[in-house]
Amino acid sequence: MPPVQRDDPYGAYNFLVQVTGVAPNGQDVQASFTEVSGLTVDIQPIEYRAGSARENHVTKQVGLAKMSNIVLKRGITGHVEFWQWVKRAMNGEAATLRATGSIALLDENRHEVMRWKFDRGWPVKYTGPSLGAAKNEIAMETLELCVEALEIDV
Template sequence: MGAGPTLTLFSFAAPKARDRRDPYRAYPFLLELEGIARAVFMECSGLDVGSPSIEYRQGSDPTTVRKLPGLWKYSYISLKRGITDDAELWQWCKGAIDGRVERKNGSIIVRDGNGATKARWNFREGWPTNWTGPTLNSTGNEVAIETLDIAHEGLEKG
């Protein structure tokens, strides 16, 4: 008697590597600004927006708190990178220190391992609000890190 057809009820095989949808890794990403060449950073935070609720009492109703949406607020974008000899971003910050605030539109760009753009956040009317230089310690072997904070008036994922 010959073997009959095989019936597989369940398959628990792992997906093939090429079929997986991995999240984008934190490769160095770009800051792109109007009039300033691209700058590569290793860390970024502040890509968020929120609206606090405003609580109030309506008329003489003492039992229910009513809520209204407040103004939308955008967080400061904070960027960190190893210090370089490129002075373009420092000059932009120095202009603000000297009272010449120059607002710029810009983008934070996430790239894959091959350098292709995978995600982008565009901000508008940004200007530098803080620059923190590196902590220098001659006995350590850490990379000297500088931080740039940017205030802005709008954020879109593009």
């Protein structure tokens, strides 16, 4: 789906996270996260200078693209599909870990306007909530995914 263009920028508060390959039955898992970060692609330049070059400086060429880890944060609701995925990673079940997924940006009417798709992702870090008897906040958990590909669905 191509991004929907308009004059005013979209709010960062309406989005949907969907991951395929997490649930044991193969179904998509959709979750209500409060924050998504790490939608980053970093293309490293390669500096090169030939020994016979007359110029006294390096040239730069396009190097490898590196995707940042995607960090997902949400309030704990008792749904454990993602935790089961983390457990499989801890047990070394590499064959069942790789997942595809997407983060869809929604407009004010909850219609999709843009989608970031990732591929071959798997959990590399889980952080449980910080608990305290005097706190007045939601119990949050964080899931960090490493991904091999990230693209905007255009």
